[in-house]
Amino acid sequence: MKTKGKVTGIISNIVIVRVEGPVAQNEIATIELGDIRMMAEVIKVIGDDAYVQVFDSTRGLRVGTVVEFEGHMLEATLGPGILSRNYDGLQNDLADMDGLFITRGLSSKPLDEEVLWEFKPLARPGDTVEAGDWLGEVQEKWIAHKIMVPFVMDGTYTVQSVAEAGEYNINDTVAVLTDASGAEHKVTMVQRWPVKKAIKAYVSKPRPSRILETGVRPIDTFNPIADGGTGFIPGPFGAGKTVLQHAIAKQAEADIIIMIACGERANEVVEIFAEFPHLDDPHTGHKLMERTTIICNTSNMPVASREASVYMGMTIGEYYRAMGLKVLILADSTSRWAQALREMSNRLEELPGQDAFPMDLSAIISNFYARAGLVHLRNGATGSVTFLGTVSPSGGNLKEPVTEATQKAARCFYALSQQRADSKRYPAIDPLDSYSKYLEYPEIVEYLDERIEPGWAALVNKGKTIVQRGKEASEQIDILGDDGVPVEYHDRFWKSELIDFVILQQDAFDAIDANTPLERQKYMFNLVLEICDRNFDFEDFQHCVEFYKSLINAFKQLNYSEWQSDKFAQYRARIDELVSERESKN
């Protein structure tokens, strides 16, 4: 029997409902306004009054309208067919919605219930299984999509039967399990899970021990993100957060990409809709869209589902992780989610924290980031969720609650600098302020030794030192003037510029330069550092400037050339020529 209630008050999208029975915090409610059924979530209960936030506009809603409580929290529907879909924050498939406009109460099914999947059994009758164990698999695009014991099933079960190989739809029973008391449980290919709870169907969550290649040089070379790691990209508007995230989504070496467009521009999502179906995944050659799921709640869509969208994306990520896959979740922007929390907290007249954000903002953010990670599954396989969020600090000032709370939770920090963006040095990741805590992990250092070359981490630190010293030299030059400092200062400054232009800057709109595989990054970084080790003779600072400018120009052409092509060799030769002409003879 569902609990019912009646509307007694309305403040913007918060509705107060007098309930006639039990309700739970975060329970989903349905408000019926004529033929329109609107979804809402309980966010506060005082006596018989339940405060619900409506995932839609409350225009025209009246006192006395009937509200029905559904008896469950907001859930994700998990099963084969999620890949390539474009969901809103409540998992409605945007492509399946009628009409040009999203009118109120419009909904669509998250999965196709008709389509038949080629099922292959993996478990055998008699096997003892727990939540998350693999019972069978179907081929979803190029991924072996595991059909698992539903995560909501506590305890151990015995497999009574598994369906034979063949075609089934998602609602067909593919296995029957019995619990300790002998009761039967039918399992289909689809299961539901409340999005605000973490899926914990794994044995252990070790420290990340390998890196996730993104093809973006300032990340992979300078501050790599771990597979199963967390990172965030704060930056003022116009600093290139979205371009950087899209580049990572296109190139990252992950099995599944989940892109959460949270409170951002619709045209940016349209760009993904338009481009991804045509682009190839550089690692597998399949179409990018085949490994991508988009959760889209643009800035003009209902504020309440902004919060739902990040949890929805994370839950889908955890689901694929339990199949032993590498999942990368990108969220743009987590600040919009925090703002949605602020709007709610404000309307509930809660005592505000800093900048009117709710007091528990920091706890909410860390809990969310903690859901990422590398996991060992019960069958020995490993899966991972890597999470990379953007933050849009107000006024570009990093001393604000969302940035500060995220900094406590995330291990990689890619600070986009206004100054770099202004001088068109993209990606505008500040080489000195940014960091990756993973470079300090011994297991990651060891991994880099093996994957790239022995001593790589030390080499990276050396590169960073050169950039740091270049900055100091540049400050001296600015104070004392070009002629007021020894030529060595210029040399030092330009060596850091060389690293900046060749390694740290990357043209995201050039087909070749946009994506640099690790192999090429290793080559380029070694080449640049080798030049930084050399001594050159300059008559005066102007010759120094000229030399490095032509060197940088040759290097840029090298970056634009196809790896190991004739053109590549040609520019490489030009670099050698330039260097040997200038190198000091003693």
Next chain:
Amino acid sequence: MTTKAFQKIYTKIENINKATVTVRAQGVGNDELATVGGKLAQVVRISGDEITLQVFQGTEGIATDAEVVFHGEPPVLKVSDDLAGRFFDAYGNPLDGGSAVEGEAREIGGPTVNPFKRIQPSELIATGIAGIDLNNTIVSGQKIPFFADPDQPYNQVMASVALRAQADKIILGGMGMTNDDFLYFRNLFENAGVLDRIVCFVNTTENPPVERLLVPDMALTAAEYFAVDKGEKVLVLLTDMTLYADALAIVSNRMDQIPSKDSMPGSLYSDLAKIYEKAVQLPGGGSITIIAVTTLSGGDITHAVPDNTGYITEGQLFLRKDSDTGKVIVDPFRSLSRLKQLVIGKKTREDHPQVMNAAVRLYSDAANAKTKLENGFDLSDYDERTLKFAKAYSEKLLAIDVNIEITQMLDTAWRLFAEYFTKSEVAIKEELTEKYWPKTA
């Protein structure tokens, strides 16, 4: 707002403050319109039978026994082709003495276009201004504001952009506009002979500020009629969005909401996004492009209004007076059009992206040289050349009174490169340099 038969009239107002009144009534819908003592009001909060109404013109003179009549519907605009060529106030009533427009009544502030049904913008809007076309190309379906100090000629620049852009309809939403500016726009449109393509919704400084809150939704409802129903290319001009935000702050303050940064309501981002996100390229060929004005105080873009705007819009255009030439230019450093990547080098000549970047980089070197000069250091030969280049660049390209085609802009840029620099200093991809570098400098 005609009265209907058997409409219930309430005559006992419980509370009155500066902007809102509270009355006990039943069966009232959220967001519904009402008339309070002859003034238009909207339901903003319902608590049992206690209805809080926001009175747009303010509550001055409203008595506790004033008549309150609920209209039973949210604000609407009657849409039809007859909107073209007309001037309206914030409520959609004619200002030009003409008769009221007949047509289908549409709720303003309607639903969102499904992002999946949108089309990626790909049509360039040429304005003839190099600071825009060359450096920050605008695309149909884009939303972009001018960030300008109050003393800058933003309305004039916006008007000339509007007239040069080939739009089927130009819809002006004026918020807190001075009467002089309103008359300026009106005369300009009249003289250009484009009145039949114009629709205006205007709240001038003489009108109460809270009325402004209706203007963008009115303008965009009209825009959606022409773009969605008629498949037309619509350009919407909104000036000044800072004054719109001020009105939001007034209302939220009177509703006792906790203010966030700069006394603005915590929902400012969503409030602005709802307006700007109406910009769209539709599958049927129609489009809504929004060009807005956000005035700054003392050039401060970290203030909540420009800051939130910058995160919503697809770039921003800064106006600046160039000290070398004395002309108003579109600042190449701080301006940005996020959608330019969709058209430059694709709808324009292949060398466009690289020429644009090289010119801005060299212009920035000139700025560094200028700093050196101001600090009393000697300039190198390269510095001297960048300074000369910067002056020519600003005069021949950036100044907003230059009106040329994009291809001409590119050719001019190459000529300037060749005049002041060597090929390696310009550092453009060699294939392009070989093709476009002027043979005789």
